[in-house]
Amino acid sequence: QKEVEQDPGPLSVPEGAIVSLNCTYSNSAFQYFMWYRQYSRKGPELLMYTYSSGNKEDGRFTAQVDKSSKYISLFIRDSQPSDSATYLCAMSYYGQNFVFGPGTRLSVLP
Amino acid sequence: DTAVSQTPKYLVTQMGNDKSIKCEQNLGHDTMYWYKQDSKKFLKIMFSYNNKELIINETVPNRFSPKSPDKAHLNLHINSLELGDSAVYFCASSLPGGSDNEQFFGPGTRLTVL
Numbered sequence: 104q105k106e107v108e109q110d111p112g113p114l115s116v117p118e119g120a121i122v123s124l125n126c127t128y129s130n131s132a133f134q135y136f137m138w139y140r141q142y143s144r145k146g147p148e149l150l151m152y153t154y155s156s157g158n159k160e161d162g163r164f165t166a167q168v169d170k171s172s173k174y175i176s177l178f179i180r181d182s183q184p185s186d187s188a189t190y191l192c193a194m195s196y197y198g199q200n201f202v203f204g205p206g207t208r209l210s211v212l213p
Numbered sequence: 214d215t216a217v218s219q220t221p222k223y224l225v226t227q228m229g230n231d232k233s234i235k236c237e238q239n240l241g242h243d244t245m246y247w248y249k250q251d252s253k254k255f256l257k258i259m260f261s262y263n264n265k266e267l268i269i270n271e272t273v274p275n276r277f278s279p280k281s282p283d284k285a286h287l288n289l290h291i292n293s294l295e296l297g298d299s300a301v302y303f304c305a306s307s308l309p310g311g312s313d314n315e316q317f318f319g320p321g322t323r324l325t326v327l
Binding site: 111139141146147149189202206208 | 246253255256269317320321
């Protein structure tokens with residue numbers, strides 16, 4: 104079993120849809136959970152960062168962490184064509200040992 | 214102001230050559246990383262340095278040698294390049310541990326080995 108699993112997509116949705124992106128992981132030592140967005144031919148940029156279980160909201164983005172199920176989610180409300188990118192989940196412990204999921208490619212169609 | 218910069222952006226070279234990629238960050242971070250992203254977009258950590266000292270060295274061929282002259286710079290030297298080394302290499306930096314656990318990535322260096 105891979106340490107972090109993520110549906111690679113591609114996922115296509117119409118503009119305005121709610122998007123749900125998910126990752127599962129196997130290492131219960133992970134404490135920090137992140138979502139990165141990567142546009143084509145660019146470096147990943149941090150979208151959301153959460154410590155331990157719970158929810159965090161930032162504008163149209165909501166990150167959820169359920170450590171008991173080893174499951175994290177990113178929700179995008181009112182999706183826009185500019186949200187079209189690859190979304191990578193990442194997790195770490197002790198601020199090191201970052202592990203990334205393989206990414207989900209999202210296309211938001213106008 | 215660019216936070217994490219890498220040079221060159223593109224690198225095309227022949228098998229067997231030796232090449233270097235440079236990385237600089239102006240964020241005042243203590244920790245820097247090298248990642249490799251393959252054609253399937255899988256981002257894998259290669260090395261991590263904290264204050265010029267190696268703290269993570271994943272299973273990477275010893276043809277890859279990182280060098281950190283100071284905590285703002287982390288360069289990657291690759292000897293005897295192979296076809297399988299073709300990928301995008303990303304440098305990143307972060308503050309170590311605590312609540313500032315964010316990594317900031319450079320724009321990437323696209324390496325093509327012919």
